[in-house]
Amino acid sequence: MEVVLNWILFLxxxxxxxxxxxxxxxxxxxIVSLERNLFWFDPGPGALVHARRLRFPxxxxxxxxxxxxxxxxxxxxxxxTEAITLRAYGNLTVLAPSSTFSENVxxxxxxxxxxxxxxxxxxxxxxxxxxxxLTWFQLEHxxxxxxxxxxxxxxxxxxxxxxxxxxxxxSEYISGTSFLVINVLFPYxxxxxxxxxxxxxxxxxxxxEQKPRRIIITHLGGRYLHENxxxxxxxxxxxxxxxxxxxxxxxxxFPDGHLTSYRKYLSSSGQTKxxxxxxxxxx
Ligand SMILES: [Zn+2]
Numbered sequence: 001m002e003v004v005l006n007w008i009l010f011l012x013x014x015x016x017x018x019x020x021x022x023x024x025x026x027x028x029x030x031i032v033s034l035e036r037n038l039f040w041f042d043p044g045p046g047a048l049v050h051a052r053r054l055r056f057p058x059x060x061x062x063x064x065x066x067x068x069x070x071x072x073x074x075x076x077x078x079x080x081t082e083a084i085t086l087r088a089y090g091n092l093t094v095l096a097p098s099s100t101f102s103e104n105v106x107x108x109x110x111x112x113x114x115x116x117x118x119x120x121x122x123x124x125x126x127x128x129x130x131x132x133x134l135t136w137f138q139l140e141h142x143x144x145x146x147x148x149x150x151x152x153x154x155x156x157x158x159x160x161x162x163x164x165x166x167x168x169x170x171s172e173y174i175s176g177t178s179f180l181v182i183n184v185l186f187p188y189x190x191x192x193x194x195x196x197x198x199x200x201x202x203x204x205x206x207x208x209e210q211k212p213r214r215i216i217i218t219h220l221g222g223r224y225l226h227e228n229x230x231x232x233x234x235x236x237x238x239x240x241x242x243x244x245x246x247x248x249x250x251x252x253x254f255p256d257g258h259l260t261s262y263r264k265y266l267s268s269s270g271q272t273k274x275x276x277x278x279x280x281x282x283x
Contacts, residue, residue: 003132003152005179005255006033008216009262011043011050013247015163015219016185016195020072025220026050026249027072030181031061032158034150037129039063040080041148041160047076048083054250054262058083063129066096067162068145069105072219077106085113095134097144098122120146132157137173139164141194147173159212163219165194171207179255180212181247183219187227195221198236205240214257215240218247 014025028047032039038061040047051058061084066074077100084092090113098119100106111117118127121144126133132152139145141163149159156177161170163183174180185195196204205211217233229246237244243257253259260268 003035003157005150005157006035007252007254008032008158008179008181009054009056009252010218010247010249011047011054013218013220013249015072015183016221017072018222019220020045022222024222024225028076029073030218030247031056032150034132034157035130037062037132039065041065042067042073042162043076043080044072045075048079050250051080055266056262059087062091062093064092064094064096065134065148066094066100067139067147067160068141068143069097069100069103070143070163073162074100074105078110081106081110081113085110089113090115093118095120095127095136097146099144126151137169140167141165149173149177161196163195166196166200166204170204171209174204174212175208176210177212178214180215182215182217184217185219185221185223187224187232190223198232202236202240205242211240211242213242214255215242215244216247216253217244220246 009031011030012026012028014020014027019025020027026046027044028050029040029042029044040061066077092114093116094114095118098121101117120136126135132150134148134150136146136148139147139162145162147161150157158179159174159177161182184198184201186197189197189199233245250262251259252262252265
């Protein structure tokens with residue numbers, strides 16, 4: 001049976017202290033629709049507000065995935081958990097470093113509402129969701145941080161590289177993935193806080209045995225403010241020979257390379273209830 005990646009919705013594309021504090025770009029993470037599951041990655045500040053403004057059916061989310069406990073990635077995990085479990089307890093699984101639970105990053109009284117807690121540093125990947133496997137691997141950041149890949153029949157459908165310094169194994173982690181979502185905080189090399197820059201990304205992609213089919217760059221810091229992202233993405237796509245785009249707040253990306261604003265997607269789908277359009281298959 002073919003497993004379908006439906007789309008990725010970016011609720012926030014900003015990262016780092018300045019952009020998060022000034023909200024030059026939204027923060028709030030991204031939601032992946034895979035088969036009939038919704039995965040909310042790194043719900044940073046504003047996650048719930050942005051989702052509600054889009055009339056996104058928050059209650060339908062089954063999984064929250066936290067890459068690490070920095071506030072631009074995890075700040076809204078409590079309110080998002082509250083919202084998802086409003087209708088019923090026991091439908092939501094949270095995958096996160098064990099400190100997210102033990103240090104009350106996710107308040108302890110919310111734990112009992114969960115179907116499952118998956119402590120990434122205490123369990124051995126992969127985590128199975130039907131025929132899909134979600135696997136994880138450690139990155140090199142200033143706190144314990146993970147990257148993730150969805151795998152089906154040995155094929156990487158989607159890989160997410162969160163905050164990290166460049167290191168050799170990154171090329172292996174991204175190799176052969178259909179879709180790569182990667183946090184690249186800086187347009188040029190800056191030696192602050194173990195983050196990737198665009199030149200690092202180019203190195204990682206060039207060294208990969210098999211290049212990703214499509215790349216979406218997110219978690220953009222303040223140094224991009226004066227960059228022309230359209231021409232930068234065209235330039236990089238040419239140089240790397242891959243389809244590379246920068247994520248946009250409230251935009252939805254499809255595996256065929258098509259992208260549109262979420263509002264447009266809802267109105268063009270001809271459905272009155274947003275929930276009805278969520279699992280529309282696209283290739
Ligand atoms: Zn971080």
